[in-house]
Amino acid sequence: MSRKALSLTIALAVVPALALTACGSGDGGQVGADAKQTLTVWGMGEEGARLQKVAEEFTKENPNITVKVTPVGWDVVHQKMVSAAAGGKLPDMAQMGSTMMGEFIALDTLEPVDEKVFDKNDFFPATWDGNVQDGTAYGVPWYADARGLYYRTDLAEKAGIDKAPTTWQEHRALAEAYQKNGAKWGTELQPGSTGAWQSWLPFLYSEGGELVDKDGKSALGSAEAVKAFDMWGGYFKDGLAKKNFVVGHDPVKSFGSGEAPTFMSGPWMVQNITDQQPQLEGKWKAAALPAGSKGSVSWVGGSSLVTFKDSEHKAAAEKFTAFLTTPETQAEWYAMAKSLPASKAAWDQPQLKEGGESLMVFKQSLDTAKEVPPLEKWSEIAALIEGALEKIAQGADPAAEAKKLQGSTEGLMAK
Amino acid sequence: MSTAATKAGDADRDSLPAAGPAPAGGPDRKAAGAGRTLRPDRLSRQNLAGWLYSTPFLVFFLTFMAFPIVATFAMSFTDFGLRNVTDPFAAQWVGLDNYTALADDEKFVKALFNTGYFVVLGVPLTIGSGLVAAVLLNSGIDRLRTFFRVGFYVPVVTAIVAVAVVWRFVLDPSEGLIAGLGAQLGFGTPDFLASEALAMPSLIAMAVWRNMGTAMVLFLAGLQSIPVEVREAAKLDGAGPFQEFRKITIPLLRPTMLYVAVMTSIGFLNVFEEPFVMTNGGPGDSTLTVSLHMYEEGFDFFHMGSASAMAYVLFTIVLAVTLLQLRLLKDKTR
Numbered sequence: 001m002s003r004k005a006l007s008l009t010i011a012l013a014v015v016p017a018l019a020l021t022a023c024g025s026g027d028g029g030q031v032g033a034d035a036k037q038t039l040t041v042w043g044m045g046e047e048g049a050r051l052q053k054v055a056e057e058f059t060k061e062n063p064n065i066t067v068k069v070t071p072v073g074w075d076v077v078h079q080k081m082v083s084a085a086a087g088g089k090l091p092d093m094a095q096m097g098s099t100m101m102g103e104f105i106a107l108d109t110l111e112p113v114d115e116k117v118f119d120k121n122d123f124f125p126a127t128w129d130g131n132v133q134d135g136t137a138y139g140v141p142w143y144a145d146a147r148g149l150y151y152r153t154d155l156a157e158k159a160g161i162d163k164a165p166t167t168w169q170e171h172r173a174l175a176e177a178y179q180k181n182g183a184k185w186g187t188e189l190q191p192g193s194t195g196a197w198q199s200w201l202p203f204l205y206s207e208g209g210e211l212v213d214k215d216g217k218s219a220l221g222s223a224e225a226v227k228a229f230d231m232w233g234g235y236f237k238d239g240l241a242k243k244n245f246v247v248g249h250d251p252v253k254s255f256g257s258g259e260a261p262t263f264m265s266g267p268w269m270v271q272n273i274t275d276q277q278p279q280l281e282g283k284w285k286a287a288a289l290p291a292g293s294k295g296s297v298s299w300v301g302g303s304s305l306v307t308f309k310d311s312e313h314k315a316a317a318e319k320f321t322a323f324l325t326t327p328e329t330q331a332e333w334y335a336m337a338k339s340l341p342a343s344k345a346a347w348d349q350p351q352l353k354e355g356g357e358s359l360m361v362f363k364q365s366l367d368t369a370k371e372v373p374p375l376e377k378w379s380e381i382a383a384l385i386e387g388a389l390e391k392i393a394q395g396a397d398p399a400a401e402a403k404k405l406q407g408s409t410e411g412l413m414a415k
Numbered sequence: 416m417s418t419a420a421t422k423a424g425d426a427d428r429d430s431l432p433a434a435g436p437a438p439a440g441g442p443d444r445k446a447a448g449a450g451r452t453l454r455p456d457r458l459s460r461q462n463l464a465g466w467l468y469s470t471p472f473l474v475f476f477l478t479f480m481a482f483p484i485v486a487t488f489a490m491s492f493t494d495f496g497l498r499n500v501t502d503p504f505a506a507q508w509v510g511l512d513n514y515t516a517l518a519d520d521e522k523f524v525k526a527l528f529n530t531g532y533f534v535v536l537g538v539p540l541t542i543g544s545g546l547v548a549a550v551l552l553n554s555g556i557d558r559l560r561t562f563f564r565v566g567f568y569v570p571v572v573t574a575i576v577a578v579a580v581v582w583r584f585v586l587d588p589s590e591g592l593i594a595g596l597g598a599q600l601g602f603g604t605p606d607f608l609a610s611e612a613l614a615m616p617s618l619i620a621m622a623v624w625r626n627m628g629t630a631m632v633l634f635l636a637g638l639q640s641i642p643v644e645v646r647e648a649a650k651l652d653g654a655g656p657f658q659e660f661r662k663i664t665i666p667l668l669r670p671t672m673l674y675v676a677v678m679t680s681i682g683f684l685n686v687f688e689e690p691f692v693m694t695n696g697g698p699g700d701s702t703l704t705v706s707l708h709m710y711e712e713g714f715d716f717f718h719m720g721s722a723s724a725m726a727y728v729l730f731t732i733v734l735a736v737t738l739l740q741l742r743l744l745k746d747k748t749r
Contacts, residue, residue: 107501193698
C-alpha cells in the first residue's frame with residue numbers, strides 16, 4: 001500500500017515535469033505570420049478590457065490573426081503568471097508590469113526582443129532600460145507611469161505660495177505653509193506597507209542614488225540613500241505627514257477634503273481627481289517632481305509587451321507588438337486609457353499635443369526619469385525597503401536603517 | 416439519546432468482516448452473505464464496482480489533498496524557490512535548515528506570538544459570546560428568535576471583503592462609526608488599525624463578531640437536545656436558574672463545547688483573512704500571523720521551502736492544541 005502511494009506520488013510529480021519539457025521544445029512548431037491563427041494575450045485590469053478593442057483594429061489589418069485578450073486583475077496577476085509558468089500554460093503574449101520583469105527574465109520564460117524590428121531610440125530611455133538585462137531586451141515598452149507632484153493651488157495661494165515647488169526644500173516649505181493654514185497634514189507620504197518604496201524612490205533618484213551600483217551590489221547603504229531616507233523621514237519627524245498607514249487609504253479623498261493637500265503619484269490620478277472630486281476643478285495642478293541635488297528625477301513604472309518563449313506564434317506576436325507601439329496606436333491608446341505612451345513619436349500626435357498642461361508635466365519627467373532595474377528578487381527587496389521606511393517613519397535613525405538594509409539586501413541584488 | 420443503539424450497531428458492523436471469510440458451514444444466519452463473498456468471481460466484481468464508485472473521490476483526494484501534503488513535507492527540506500517553479504528538480508536538499516532558520520527569524524517569532532495572542536483572547540470570547548447568545552435565544556424571546564438567529568449568523572456567511580468594508584467604516588478614525596459616537600459623547604477615538612497596540616484587539620473583535628454565529632448555532636442545537644425531563648427533574652429538586660445552568664446545561668453541553676472549542680481553536684490558529692484584508696500584517700508587524708507570514712514567504716517571495724516548514728510547524732501546534740483540548744474536555748464519565 002505504502003509503496004503504491006509512493007509510486008503514485010512520484011508519478012504525479014513527474015507528469016507536470018514532462019508536460020513542461022514537452023512545452024519547452026522551443027522553435028520546432030513556429031507558425032508563420034501569414035498563416036491563419038489565434039494569438040492569446042493577457043492584459044491587466046482595465047487595460048485588459050480595453051485592449052480587446054484595439055486588437056480588433058489590428059485584426060482588420062491582419063485578417064488572418066485573431067487576437068484573444070484575457071483580462072487578469074492586477075491583484076492576482078503575479079501569482080497567476082507564475083503558476084502559468086509552472087504549469088506550462090502561459091499565453092503567447094502578455095502585458096507585463098515593470099517590476100515583474102526581473103522575475104520572469106530569471107524564470108527564462110521571455111523571448112528576447114528583436115532589436116532590428118524595435119529600436120530603443122524610439123522609446124523613453126527608462127521605459128526601455130527596465131527591460132534590459134546583460135544587454136538583452138526582453139520586452140517592448142508599451143506605456144509609462146512617471147510620477148509627478150499633485151498640489152492644491154487654492155490652498156497654496158491662501159498660504160501665500162503661488163508657484164509649484166521646484167526643490168524638496170520648497171516642497172517642505174509648502175507642506176509647512178499648508179499645515180499652518182489649517183491642513184491636518186502638510187503632505188501625503190505613504191509611511192509603510194506594500195508600495196511605500198514608491199514614495200521614497202524619487203528622493204533617492206533625485207539625490208543621484210541608485211538601488212544597485214555599477215558592480216551589481218546593493219547601493220541602499222550609500223551616502224545618497226542615507227540622505228534620501230533622512231529627507232523622507234523628516235516629514236514624519238516634524239509632523240508634516242501621517243506616521244501610520246491604513247490599508248485601503250485613498251489619497252484622493254484627503255486631497256479633496258484638504259486634509260493632505262499634496263501627494264506624489266502617476267498620471268492616472270488626473271482622471272481620478274476629476275471623477276471623484278469634481279468640486280476641485282481649477283483648484284489643483286500637477287507639477288514635475290521637486291528636484292534634489294541631482295535634479296528632478298521621477299521613477300518610471302508602467303508596462304511592457306512580452307512574448308513568451310514557448311509560444312508558437314512569435315511572428316504574429318511581433319506583428320501585434322509592433323502595431324501596439326506605433327505612434328498612432330499609442331496616441332489612440334492614450335485617448336482611450338489615459339496611459340502615457342512609451343514611444344517618443346506618439347507625443348507629436350494631436351491627442352497628446354492638445355492634452356493640456358498636466359500632461360506636459362509628465363512628458364518632461366519621462367525624459368529624465370529612471371527605472372527600477374529588472375531584479376529577480378525585487379518583491380523581497382521592496383518588502384525590506386518598506387520595513388526600513390516604516391521604522392524610519394516611526395523615528396528610527398536613517399543612517400542605521402540604511403546600513404542594516406545594505407546588509408540584508410546584499411545577497412538579493414543579483415540579476 | 417440513542418447512544419446505546421449506535422454502539423450496538425457499531426459492534427455489529429465490526430464483527431462482520433471477521434465473520435465474512437468464515438467457512439461455508441458456519442452459522443445459518445450468515446449463510447447467505449457468506450456464500451456470496453466466497454465465490455471469487457463475484458468478489459472481484461463487487462470490489463471493482465466499489466473501486467469504481469470511489470474513484471472520483473480518490474482521484475480528487477490524492478491530487479488535491481494527499482499529494483500536496485506529501486509534496487510540501489518534502490519541500491520543507493529543500494531550498495525550493497522561484498526558479499524551481501519551472502525546474503522543480505533543481506531544488507537542493509537542505510535537511511532541517513528551513514526549520515532551524517525559523518528559530519532565528521524575528522518575523523516568524525513575532526508571528527507566532529501574535530497568533531497566540533489572537534487565539535488566547537479570541538477563542539474564549541467567541542465561545543463565551545456564542546454560548547450567551549444561544550442560551551438567551553433558547554429561553555424566552557420566542558417571537559424574535561428567528562430574527563436574532565439570522566442576525567447573529569449573517570456575519571458568518573458574509574464575504575470577508577464586504578465585512579472588511581464595514582469594519583473599516585466602524586474603525587475609521589475620522590469618519591467612522593465609533594469616532595462619530597465618540598464625537599457625540601465628547602471623547603476622542605484612537606486610530607485603531609494604525610496603532611500597534613490596538614490593531615490586534617480590533618482584529619480580534621472583528622473575528623469574534625464573525626465567528627460567534629457558528630458557535631451560537633452549534634450551542635443552540637446542543638441546548639435543544641437536552642431533554643426537558645432532566646430540567647424538570649432539577650426544578651422539582653429545587654434548582655434555581657443559575658444552578659440549573661451550572662449543573663444541567665454545562666455538563667450536558669460538554670460534547671458540543673468540545674467540538675466548538677476544537678473547531679474555533681483550529682480556525683483561529685490559522686487566522687489569515689482578517690489581517691490580510693484589514694492591516695496586511697501592519698503596523699510594524701503587530702498583526703502579522705503565522706499564516707500571513709507563510710503566505711508572504713510562499714507566494715510573494717516564492718521561498719516555498721521555508722513556507723512549507725512554517726506550514727508544518729503550524730500544523731504541529733494545531734495538532735498539539737487539539738490533542739490537549741480533547742484530553743481536558745473529553746467526558747470521562749463515558
